[in-house]
Amino acid sequence: MSSSFAATFSLDPSKFPYTKQCIATKRNARVSLQNQLFFDLVLAEVARIPESSRLYPPRNTTDLRNLHEAIEGCAVDLLKKQCCIYYILRDWDTHTEYAEEQLIPQTYCALMDSYWYLDNQKNKEALNSLLTPGLTPNFATKIMSTFERAGDHSMLVTYVQTMQNPLDTEEKTRAYLKALMRVDVSRALFFTRTTTVAPRQSLFNEVVDHAKTTKEGVDTLARFPFDVSEGQWAFENLSRTPGPGMEALIVRLTMMGDTSAVIKLREKHGGGKPDLNNALKESLHSAEAKLLQRS
Incomplete structure (x- = not known):
């Protein structure tokens, strides 16, 4: 086990961070992220926990205990479980101490920090965290679409160009192009010459229409x-x-x-x-x- 419930979370009701306002904010963030937080994805696709969106955010200590038990009982390695707990503890502001106690590698902390920032609509902080050397984030398409929907076009361009993730689908290509044309039309026009995953003329006309x-x-x-x-x-x-x-x-x-x-x-x-x-x-x-x- 990564840690016991009592050793991980304070049982003092005054320190429980999930107030009605906090829960409402996180649920609104879920809606803005196409009804799926990054943490929902982590729980569902990495920890393989079903119906993950019903577990977070917890409304009370019982919900929190159920979330903790679901993570501890999932069939993944210890480090993945620790990363999930680390994310939750960001809400409690005790994540740093937990990471030090559990010896979680810095790149994994940075990865979960990135998802937490994105879920809390702190895209500037998320980008800085995503650019941590050696970090290879999951969910590249969702990261790009999150920057795009927020209108953070320069962040999307910086993320793609720095991470050098392959634009291997039409969805990724169009998301990147949409951001790039708003940053620099010339670069966007040159980019349409380099991709083969979408019809070139269609991409070209998209840039021209924006220009x-x-x-x-x-x-x-x-x-x-x-x-x-x-x-x-x-x-x-x-x-x-x-x-x-x-x-x-x-x-x-x-x-x-x-x-x-x-x-x-x-x-x-x-x-x-x-x-x-x-x-x-x-x-x-x-x-x-x-x-x-x-x-």
């Missing part, structure tokens, strides 16, 4: 070095409707000397049929002026 909504993104679209396929996809996307995207396209086409395409765009979207020089001059100056206004 059209920001000043920096529109400027990037006007000047990014598209390859042949990307150039065709960009033209199809940006030429659909007037707006910032089309302004970027006009600047691109004019700088490339594709005068006929500029004229056709103007005619298609109500620009009339002025002579070639006036069309180019008006198109370029108007588009560049609007781009500059967004700078």
